[in-house]
Amino acid sequence: MDDDAKPAEDRGREPVVWPEQCRSLMRLASDASRAALKAMAAEREIPAGTVLAEDGQSLTEVGYVLEGTLGMVKLLPDGRRHIIGILIPTDLFGRVFELPLSFRVVALTRARLLTFPLAPFQALLEREPELERLFMVHVLDELDAAREWLLLMNGQRVIQRVASYLILLARRAPGEGAAEITLPLGRKNLAQFLGARPESLSRAFAELARRQVIKALDARGERYRILDPQRLLEISGQDLWLDPPQRPG
Structure with missing residues (x-):
């Protein structure tokens, strides 16, 4: 253990x-x-x-x-x-x-x-x-x-994996409009999960913020607002959607 x-x-x-x-x-x-x-x-x-x-x-x-x-x-x-x-x-x-x-x-x-x-x-x-x-x-x-x-692992670039990760989290966020999400993993665990170095993750988040796709809501980089969900989908390069699939209740 x-x-x-x-x-x-x-x-x-x-x-x-x-x-x-x-x-x-x-x-x-x-x-x-x-x-x-x-x-x-x-x-x-x-x-x-x-x-x-x-x-x-x-x-x-x-x-x-x-x-x-x-x-x-x-x-x-x-x-x-x-x-x-x-x-x-x-x-x-x-x-x-x-x-x-x-x-x-x-x-x-x-x-x-x-x-x-x-x-x-x-x-x-x-x-x-x-x-x-x-x-x-x-x-x-x-x-x-x-x-x-x-x-998430299908993205060849780290920014694609980060974008896919944020999409999946945004789908679970309550309410409508610009989703505010809290990252459930710290950078070390997230780096392990996405198969990337922590510094590569930081650059990916910074690039998404520079493109005005996301906005950091705290200094620690744990909370973000999704400003442009459609652009985030495009960057991910994955066959994802913003709304979760509905099953019969």
Whole structure:
């Protein structure tokens, strides 16, 4: 295990208030299932570096990211790590079917999670076909998101990868018009994720700002406003869109 990796702590499971991100599940659940979901749900905060599952293990819980960022990380033979995907607020993590993971799941930042123990959650879905159907829509959305994160690496130039990254974040930003986004990864982790050097990332962000495509909202370069979404799409060179795909509810 890495020196900075901390095992996930079991802090006990306490009933929690249902978060806004998951209200759709609650609306479809029967009264009995809604009570069961609330009883088995737990909110917990974990520090950066917490490992939720190692490569080759199976997660024993499923849930949603409420705050912070989780990473899907591959450890390379030479000891380096490669971030192959990230999970940010409203993303689903874990698998309904117990399969060994081919990567480590680790908190890249402090994170707050809503979790359900896997076995009781599976049993509940089996009793509620409509609930299972909606949850599988969430799973399909997760798979779509994973494929789109992989598109980031198709850009030959760093500025293309940064533009694609910002588009995917902007699609999740609330409201309409010029999106304001907060980068979920620091420059070191983002450089690993996008396969670039930190200084190359800085130049890419500076170039996008110079072209008046984005505007930095803080001195640390963590918050940005998207000024010209269409131009950002063109720079990305990817088959992306600004609005997320809609699935039947």
